[in-house]
Amino acid sequence: MTDLFKHLALILVLGLIAATAVAQPDELAPGSAQLINPEQMVNLLQLSSGKPLVLNIGPSLIFMQAHIPGAEFIGPTSDPQGMESLRRRVKNLPHNTFIVLYCGCCPWAHCPNVRPAYKELHKAGFSNVKVLYIVDNFGTDWVNKGYPTVRGQ
Amino acid sequence: MRKVIVLILAVVLVAAFYELGHRRSGSPKPASSQGNPAPEFSLAGLDGRPLSLADYRGKVVLLDFWATWCVPCRAEIPHFVEFQNKYREQGLQVVGISMDDGLKPVQEFYQQYKMNYPVALGTDKVAESYGGVLGLPVTFLIGRDGRIAAKYIGAAHMPVIEQKIQTLLQAN
Numbered sequence: 001m002t003d004l005f006k007h008l009a010l011i012l013v014l015g016l017i018a019a020t021a022v023a024q025p026d027e028l029a030p031g032s033a034q035l036i037n038p039e040q041m042v043n044l045l046q047l048s049s050g051k052p053l054v055l056n057i058g059p060s061l062i063f064m065q066a067h068i069p070g071a072e073f074i075g076p077t078s079d080p081q082g083m084e085s086l087r088r089r090v091k092n093l094p095h096n097t098f099i100v101l102y103c104g105c106c107p108w109a110h111c112p113n114v115r116p117a118y119k120e121l122h123k124a125g126f127s128n129v130k131v132l133y134i135v136d137n138f139g140t141d142w143v144n145k146g147y148p149t150v151r152g153q
Numbered sequence: 154m155r156k157v158i159v160l161i162l163a164v165v166l167v168a169a170f171y172e173l174g175h176r177r178s179g180s181p182k183p184a185s186s187q188g189n190p191a192p193e194f195s196l197a198g199l200d201g202r203p204l205s206l207a208d209y210r211g212k213v214v215l216l217d218f219w220a221t222w223c224v225p226c227r228a229e230i231p232h233f234v235e236f237q238n239k240y241r242e243q244g245l246q247v248v249g250i251s252m253d254d255g256l257k258p259v260q261e262f263y264q265q266y267k268m269n270y271p272v273a274l275g276t277d278k279v280a281e282s283y284g285g286v287l288g289l290p291v292t293f294l295i296g297r298d299g300r301i302a303a304k305y306i307g308a309a310h311m312p313v314i315e316q317k318i319q320t321l322l323q324a325n
Contacts, residue, residue: 059220059222059252059253059254060254061252061254061275061276061277061280061286062252062286062287062288064277065277065280065281065285065286065287066285066287075254076222076254078222079222079254104287104288105220105222105223105288105289106223106224106225106226106288106289106290107225107307107308110223110224110225112222112224113222136288136307137287137288137289137306137307138287138288139285139286139287139288139306140287140288140306142287143285143287151277
């Protein structure tokens with residue numbers, strides 16, 4: 001009987017260790033320090049100096065309709081081509097460059113672009129990267145709220 | 154009296170310039186709303202043939218703005234395939250406008266999901282004509298009269314869409 005308990009305890013401990021190893025926390029979960037909200041972003045855009053480099057990592061058809069003034073189009077980083085564009089763009093930048101990534105293609109939990117892009121910059125050694133937290137999409141959470149936009153490529 | 158007229162003219166001119174300035178700013182036009190005629194478009198379909206909304210006049214059209222990388226869009230596609238099968242004879246036509254940047258992933262997706270309705274790659278112009286597609290998915294239902302009957306932003310509740318389709322199909 002004691003052996004049975006020992007075995008069960010061992011299985012439980014091993015299971016917990018395995019679960020901890022497999023579960024990867026979402027670095028960009030709502031509320032995390034890496035995120036900035038649209039209101040904060042609008043304030044950043046109004047700074048006379050120290051503005052971030054704003055990189056759009058979403059699809060071009062959304063960018064062409066409306067994007068944040070000054071944002072540079074990179075392309076969807078869920079796509080190898082977009083990821084390569086991101087690598088090229090940041091290649092020669094100092095690692096302390098203030099960078100804001102944003103997409104807004106779809107609801108936050110489903111966005112295929114923000115997490116790979118953030119991970120890539122983190123892996124490359126960039127230490128001052130923020131991601132714009134867009135809950136539903138760029139239309140609902142930015143354009144419809146009257147925040148500044150420009151159109152075109 | 155002359156001063157009053159000059160003042161009124163000045164106010165009108167300022168208001169007109171303000172309005173023009175606003176229209177030239179970056180924001181897309183206001184969203185296409187219920188009751189308005191659905192904007193016409195003509196795009197190249199995946200098979201290379203033209204795909205125009207006008208081709209489906211007199212039918213109920215489910216117009217889906219989607220993309221292969223959009224998780225909620227992917228979840229909706231099998232339902233739209235089912236609707237196309239179920240209501241084809243009664244006059245439903247599903248039309249997909251993909252917001253993907255390239256044709257290849259759309260063609261592959263089309264085969265993989267056994268899509269049974271026409272799909273074209275979208276443009277920013279078409280998206281803007283529908284009030285701006287600044288997030289996906291966006292689904293429109295267009296009545297037999299060519300007017301927008303409903304617009305769903307984000308993942309739509311399928312029973313609600315199906316109910317609306319049935320209502321529109323019954324209307325003459």
